[in-house]
Amino acid sequence: MGRNTRKRRMPLAAKAVAGTAALALGGGGLVWANFYASAGESGPSQNRTKTSAAQIATIDCPDVGQQLSDVPDQARGEVDGELASMDQQITDAYQRLVTTRQAQAGDSQYVQNAILGPLKDRRKVLLDRIKLEINRAGGQAPGNLDELAPCSGRPADQPQPTDGQNGDGQNGGGQDNGQDNGQGQGDGQDQGNEQAPTDNGNGAAGPFAEDFIDINDVQPNSRDLPNGLAANGRSGSKGSFTTKCGVNENKLYNSDNIIVAPGVANGAHHMHDYVGNQSNSSLSSDDDLVAAETSCQNQGDKSSYFWPVLRVQDGTQEFDAADQGGGAEGNVGRILQAQEAQLRFVGNKRSKVVAIPKLMRIITGDAKAFTNGLKNANTSYSCTGFEDRQSTDKYVLCPEGSQLVRTSNFQSCWDGQNADSANHRDHVAFVQADGSCPNGFKAIPQLQVRLVYDVPTPTIENGQVKNPYAVDSFPEQLHKPITDHNDFINVMDESLMNKVVKCINKGKNCT
Structure with a gap:
């Protein structure tokens, strides 16, 4: 595993949770x-x-x-x-x-x-x-x-x-026997002649049946969030550049967040997949990122592309089942590796694009959107063969033969000065309704991340979901799909970034 082991700052409050989490651990990871x-x-x-x-x-x-x-x-x-x-x-x-x-x-x-x-x-x-x-x-x-x-x-x-x-007042018509196969702890039998929802091993922290929707019930082109997914590049700069960086075959995972919580162990409280830069931890300095190895085929691209892992809550004991960021914080089950990770940069509908500054940080989506609201929510789920139907507030159920698609289209306007901002958002912006950038902002290549997964379709019976898939999240966000997000640090060398800009502005499709 590519997990990081260097010493990092642990938040003061983290020490208190360690003992509590240890007491809560059980057969399925976190058992609340x-x-x-x-x-x-x-x-x-x-x-x-x-x-x-x-x-x-x-x-x-x-x-x-x-x-x-x-x-x-x-x-x-x-x-x-x-x-x-x-x-x-x-x-x-x-x-x-x-x-x-x-x-x-x-x-x-x-x-x-x-x-x-x-x-x-x-x-x-x-x-x-x-x-x-x-x-x-x-x-x-x-x-x-x-x-x-x-x-x-x-x-x-x-x-x-x-x-x-069920007629006899017992769960499923019989005794639980105190066993739950990693799906939470039973009490021997269901009391009160009723059946409580199962927790899929995460202590009833979600997701729930209401968090899923059949892809056929998603209306085409009806995504109702302010940050739309329509591709740029219709008239102003029509080209694209695709960088191939794999699907995290190196199994580089950690629960740090180098952008939001540099130097802090477990700053994300959920596990990330990493492709591209191989020096991703909260301890990594800019110099570390520039000097790092990369999983990208073009060795001039050492950019860091990372997103929360997707898991199937099937009782699997992953490597992090007892760890903070993993099972100790409700992120349980089998981590899914994407079958495909397409990283594509496209242009702007109204103008040419300029280079993305080196070491610029961009976060799209909001890991706390369940409690923060929709203002910064910006990821979506779909299925192959149905990608005109995009859902952000629901996970989708794909038909047999169709794969799950997870999409994030990043902000593509830059304030022209800063590679980051205090809240990690103000230095970049989305295009306006007509495709132009807000006043004072410049168009940059828009990163579009498309992840494809083979996911067993969850079953929903009697208002309960079994073996659901879910994105890792902060514990209090309850694995809601609206909290999905994606992160990018530009570590392309100057010559490669110039190639990206040239391809997009000349209308070419390059790799």
Whole structure:
């Protein structure tokens, strides 16, 4: 495995979670108390369903990083570290949320008093540090940062338990025998004459049946997010450049995020696939990236292309089943390797393109879109033979003989000055409705990533999904498809980037 072992900074809050995660580990990776297990087990089934519906499914916190658009360069390292610690605090709180269902069922104020209140206090400490670091470096911290300390509990929106109809009051007509084949922990038999949803080994952290849609039910050309997927290059610059970098045959995985949390171990809280640059870890400096090996056929392309892995939650014990970023944070099951990873750069509808600055960082999509909202969501799922149908808020079910397609089209306008920005978004933008760049921005080659997978089609019965596939995510994001995202660091040498620009602007299709 290409996992990184160099010493990295661990967020202060990470130490607390390690012991909790170790206690939670079981046969299928992460085994939380079942989401539904504690609500009214001894009472009538309708009361249990009502109580379950009122429970909090996840924790919704304001994304502080996206509010920090002006952080002095000398303060960014420390600020990024505090933001990573803040992510760890949310993870800790989410783990407490899902392991205290019994207490929550008996105390309507438990979540607020024991989880959300203390979380607010801990976030306030880090927000004060962030303000100090920004101001000490000569910047001006936003005046409203303290307003971002409180988090809220987000109610369950997945299907609720249903009354059992199996006649004998036992799960599946018989005893569980305390075994679940890696799919969570049973209690011997289903109580209350009802069947609770299975958790597919991740402790009821998703995905759920409602997160899937048959590709035939996706309307053609109906994608309703602000960041469209229509290809550029219709009139202004019609060419393309395709770089071939493999499908992570080297099995380079880690749960770092060199862009958002440099120097921080497990900064992503989920596992990434890497192609291209082979020196991807939170410790990698720009010099490390430039000097690294590459999986790309053209050795002039040492760019880092990375995205969260896709898994099938089938009970498989992966190499990271006991690790943070993996099973200890709800990312369980068999990691899927893409059959194809097409990395293609295209032009702009209205103008020629200019070179992408070396070491520019671009993130497309939003790993926290389930709690942040759709503003930055920008990935989609489809099936071969149906690629006029794209779904971002649902995983798709493909028919027999069709493969899953996962697509990310990056921002293709640059502010002309910065290779990154404090929130990792403001230095780039999407084209406007007419295909032009916003005022003051220049068109650059648009990276389009198309990943193709052989995925066993999940089965959905009685409102439950078995052996689903799902993207790795932050624990509190519940593996929602809307949280998918993709990352790019440009490490092409000057001659290759010039070739890319020349091919696109002259209307050629190059490799």
